[in-house]
Amino acid sequence: MMPLKRLVSSRWMKVPAFALCLAPLFLLAWRGFSGGLGANPIEFITHATGDWTLRFLLITLAVTPLRKILRWPELVRFRRMFGLFAFFYGCLHLLTYVWLDKFFAWSEMIKDVAKRPFITAGFTAFVLLVPLAITSTAGWIRRLGGKRWQMLHRLIYVSAVAGVVHYYWLVKSDIRWPLFYGGLVVLLLSYRGVSAVIRNRSGLAGQRELKVRQPIRPSP
């Protein structure tokens, strides 16, 4: 195994990976303490937490294609951590809105979710992540069964699409970043689609081959 692969595959690697996932939060806190949040700190925090929610969603979605393309199955050990960090930054993003932006003005927020399409899309993206975070444990995989758990966790794609739509709708002029993230989601979805088609075809071919090799015996 290559030295880098061996290093990343080692058991203790989860600790630095966890610290790395927390780095955006520490950076934000450090900026906060050193007065580096700019003229509108609430907007800065909203943008930073929103960006990291979307980035972690995409990183989580990229794990399966990467482990297959790079023939590196051990990468799957990090998927749950990345997914939970997407949820964590999503919670911070929502909390910034609820606490710092709206200061718990619930009726105003309900109106916002109902009337402002970009908030509706963001809220949808967040709500879809809740069941995924709850059922991310080994106990829930056992309880639901592998197939049903996998089906449920495909909601992450819907959440990522809603997250991109949310971003696209909120930007006023420069749509380059939402388009970039949207392109990545399309790429990841296409990979999934193409590999499912290939899997189905090879499954069918395998079944046909079995039938040819084992002709049904005529009943006596």
Ligand code: HEM
């Ligand atoms: C998975 C869920 C979500 C994702 C991925 C997400 C992502 C984003 C992104 C990428 C941005 C723009 C950051 C930038 O400009 O650099 C943003 C901004 C924002 N988001 Fe979200 N978001 C989510 C959920 C929510 C929710 C639930 C709310 C509120 C109910 C919300 C409210 C906002 C607001 C108010 C802004 C700033 C809008 C502005 O600049 O005018 N987001 N979000």
